Amino acid sequence: MILIALLLPSIIFLGIVFGFPLLSYLWLSLHANSVLTSFRSIFNGWANWNRFIHDYRYWQDFLQTIRFSVASVGIELLLGLIIALILHRPMKFRGWIRSSSLIPWALPTTVMALGWRWIFNSPFGPIDQFTTALGAQSLNILGNPSTAWIATVYSDVWKTTPFVALILLAGLQSIPADLYEACRLEGASASSCFRRITLPLLMPYIGLAAMFRLAQAFGVFDLIQVMTGGGPASSTESIALYAYLNALRFLDFGYGATIIIGSFILLSILVASCWFFVHLFNRKRSIMITK
Amino acid sequence: MMFSRRKFSSLLLGLICLVALISTTPALVASQIETISILMPAPFADSTVKLVDNFNTLYKNQIHLNVIRGPRQTESMSDLAISSLLLGDTPFDGLLMDITWLPKYARAGWLEGLDPYFDETDIADLASGAEKGNDFEGTLYRWPLVADMGLLFWRTDLMNTPPKTPSELVSISNQLQTQGKVPWGYVWQGRQYEGLSCVYLEMIDGFGGDWFDVNNQSLGLNEVPGVEAAQWLTDLIETGISPRAVTTFAEPEALRNFQSGESAFMRNWPYAWAELQKQDSPVRGKIGISTMVSLPGVEPASTLGSWGFTLLRGSNHKDAVIKAIKYLTSAEAQRVMFIEHGYTPTVKALYEDLELIQDYPHLALLSRALNNAVLRPETPIYAQISDVLQRSLSASLTGEEKPKLSMNRADRSSEQILVAAGGTPS
Numbered sequence: 001m002i003l004i005a006l007l008l009p010s011i012i013f014l015g016i017v018f019g020f021p022l023l024s025y026l027w028l029s030l031h032a033n034s035v036l037t038s039f040r041s042i043f044n045g046w047a048n049w050n051r052f053i054h055d056y057r058y059w060q061d062f063l064q065t066i067r068f069s070v071a072s073v074g075i076e077l078l079l080g081l082i083i084a085l086i087l088h089r090p091m092k093f094r095g096w097i098r099s100s101s102l103i104p105w106a107l108p109t110t111v112m113a114l115g116w117r118w119i120f121n122s123p124f125g126p127i128d129q130f131t132t133a134l135g136a137q138s139l140n141i142l143g144n145p146s147t148a149w150i151a152t153v154y155s156d157v158w159k160t161t162p163f164v165a166l167i168l169l170a171g172l173q174s175i176p177a178d179l180y181e182a183c184r185l186e187g188a189s190a191s192s193c194f195r196r197i198t199l200p201l202l203m204p205y206i207g208l209a210a211m212f213r214l215a216q217a218f219g220v221f222d223l224i225q226v227m228t229g230g231g232p233a234s235s236t237e238s239i240a241l242y243a244y245l246n247a248l249r250f251l252d253f254g255y256g257a258t259i260i261i262g263s264f265i266l267l268s269i270l271v272a273s274c275w276f277f278v279h280l281f282n283r284k285r286s287i288m289i290t291k
Numbered sequence: 292m293m294f295s296r297r298k299f300s301s302l303l304l305g306l307i308c309l310v311a312l313i314s315t316t317p318a319l320v321a322s323q324i325e326t327i328s329i330l331m332p333a334p335f336a337d338s339t340v341k342l343v344d345n346f347n348t349l350y351k352n353q354i355h356l357n358v359i360r361g362p363r364q365t366e367s368m369s370d371l372a373i374s375s376l377l378l379g380d381t382p383f384d385g386l387l388m389d390i391t392w393l394p395k396y397a398r399a400g401w402l403e404g405l406d407p408y409f410d411e412t413d414i415a416d417l418a419s420g421a422e423k424g425n426d427f428e429g430t431l432y433r434w435p436l437v438a439d440m441g442l443l444f445w446r447t448d449l450m451n452t453p454p455k456t457p458s459e460l461v462s463i464s465n466q467l468q469t470q471g472k473v474p475w476g477y478v479w480q481g482r483q484y485e486g487l488s489c490v491y492l493e494m495i496d497g498f499g500g501d502w503f504d505v506n507n508q509s510l511g512l513n514e515v516p517g518v519e520a521a522q523w524l525t526d527l528i529e530t531g532i533s534p535r536a537v538t539t540f541a542e543p544e545a546l547r548n549f550q551s552g553e554s555a556f557m558r559n560w561p562y563a564w565a566e567l568q569k570q571d572s573p574v575r576g577k578i579g580i581s582t583m584v585s586l587p588g589v590e591p592a593s594t595l596g597s598w599g600f601t602l603l604r605g606s607n608h609k610d611a612v613i614k615a616i617k618y619l620t621s622a623e624a625q626r627v628m629f630i631e632h633g634y635t636p637t638v639k640a641l642y643e644d645l646e647l648i649q650d651y652p653h654l655a656l657l658s659r660a661l662n663n664a665v666l667r668p669e670t671p672i673y674a675q676i677s678d679v680l681q682r683s684l685s686a687s688l689t690g691e692e693k694p695k696l697s698m699n700r701a702d703r704s705s706e707q708i709l710v711a712a713g714g715t716p717s
Contacts, residue, residue, distance in 0.1 A: 032713030035399050035671045042713050051707040056700075057682065229366070233483035233685070248377070249370060250675050251399060252712050 028257035035251040048258040069217035072156040080164030105162040113226035116155040145235035171205030328357040329385035336360035384606035390424040395671040397427040403602040420661035421637035437634040439596035444557040453581035476532035478545045479558040483685040489594040494520035496592035497585030503668035513702040521694035580656040595664035676705040
């Protein structure tokens with residue numbers, strides 16, 4: 001009883017912050033509320049959901065968002081790990097190097113996205129200037145559906161790798177030094193020390209960084225909106241951008257809400273299945289170790 | 292010393308009084324001037340600078356027109372306008388808008404009807420075709436500044452008369468290509484964007500169909516002419532009349548190809564005429580303008596694109612805004628815009644001006660195309676159904692899907708959007 005009473009304030013808080021908007025979006029997704037209805041809500045049953053299931057723009061965006069998230073988070077983890085290992089080593093001016101490596105992360109996304117948009121610009125950006133000076137054709141990276149998304153991934157990696165490196169660095173510092181000493185005394189090579197000690201003990205931190213970053217990447221909006229506006233031919237459009245377009249450009253609030261609820265459900269399923277597989281993997285491993 | 296300091300301070304006091312007096316005088320005058328503002332996309336804001344200055348001199352001490360320079364891109368411009376209108380407080384009195392935005396803005400209740408300000412004779416003064424797309428559900432909301440319509444450009448050195456029907460265009464192209472006179476027959480806008488919808492609209496109408504019937508709220512994409520139009524465009528690519536790269540072409544790419552003599556026909560807007568007649572243009576003096584091809588017995592169609600002024604409901608200076616709109620769209624203003632910036636006029640008087648016709652003989656051809664102007668679907672959900680169409684067409688043009696299947700899909704998706712958004716279910 002006391003337990004529930006103590007939990008009550010946080011339950012109420014979560015209810016107001018998360019529960020209420022979700023429920024009101026759920027309600028809105030069962031109604032037509034658009035410029036056609038003069039912004040009144042008119043019950044339309046499953047019409048929004050029927051459209052949602054068949055909306056190939058949404059499913060294209062969904063796959064693109066996953067592609068963006070997996071590619072950028074994957075590269076960030078790899079680069080972040082390498083940078084963390086470097087920053088972990090004792091060296092001169094370590095404090096300075098550590099703090100200056102955080103600068104990209106400290107920049108506001110809009111500012112850095114605008115910067116990258118100019119760098120990738122065709123024909124005035126430095127990259128295009130460089131290739132045309134060499135006599136090659138203009139690359140037009142942001143104008144081509146097959147390369148524009150790579151540019152967005154690149155910019156995201158540039159900005160958020162320091163964040164991942166920071167978390168992994170904290171993880172590295174929590175590993176006791178005597179473990180490495182023991183490892184060396186046993187005559188193990190550096191690479192097997194890394195595989196047997198560093199990686200397993202760093203796993204919780206890698207998982208944490210991956211979760212933080214995936215959640216953020218799945219909802220990417222500002223970077224895409226500023227860099228490409230979702231184009232060309234919506235090849236870089238993310239789910240969040242599509243929801244925004246439906247509400248603010250197409251003035252269809254009912255369908256905008258449907259996209260948000262639909263994506264929420266899909267993301268929940270995705271996270272649950274990820275958690276399930278990680279759990280399975282961990283159990284298997286602990287069984288192996290005890291054997 | 293003391294004296295001089297006192298003298299100095301009294302001098303300073305006097306100076307302050309003087310400055311205060313001077314600075315309040317214009318403020319007193321300014322309060323009698325009605326300051327109005329109109330939001331325009333950057334290119335229009337730049338090209339109307341001189342006209343706006345003239346207007347402000349003409350109405351000195353009465354009205355001051357302030358042009359807000361919006362973004363360059365059409366979509367960013369609409370996003371900006373919508374986000375300020377959704378907040379309910381409009382920082383501008385008038386808005387220069389694209390023809391396809393009108394139904395959405397009108398239905399949202401943001402626009403003031405213009406019927407009290409423009410009467411029958413004003414409308415009769417518009418060139419035939421330019422009166423289209425200014426009203427929604429029987430109310431006039433927009434007054435046109437410039438017209439734009441789809442044209443078929445052809446090479447006068449390669450043929451005597453332009454093709455009238457789709458099959459003529461194909462056979463002339465084939466002939467010229469086999470003779471080795473041009474590498475390609477026909478270039479157009481095949482990239483997945485709004486231009487593709489404009490190309491398709493001309494063809495579905497030319498095959499005798501209709502994309503969207505506003506009165507019955509019914510779609511015609513998967514009916515015979517709709518599928519035929521998609522099939523014809525796809526076949527152009529598959530039979531080599533249009534280059535495969537046409538699926539990445541917007542207006543500039545098509546123009547570049549046609550201007551360098553690589554093709555016999557091009558679909559483009561009137562601005563291309565001036566570009567093709569430039570001194571260094573390889574096809575200078577070898578260009579004709581015609582309307583788009585259509586089946587025998589079917590009227591040719593030119594997609595109408597035009598920009599026009601609207602008055603926002605929240606404005607407190609409605610009469611002053613109307614004065615500005617009337618000034619900026621007057622025959623005299625349009626003459627300046629046509630000569631200096633190549634904007635196609637919307638008033639009849641300029642098309643009948645013998646002096647102007649002598650200097651610009653293609654005006655008569657423009658007038659004929661404007662006469663055949665057709666509108667893109669006049670529905671508040673135009674942006675969504677156009678997007679669906681572009682996607683399906685693109686899939687068919689790139690060979691991912693058969694035209695019949697993709698048009699079926701576009702029809703069904705458009706229907707779902709209409710129903711979900713609260714349109715009349717069918």
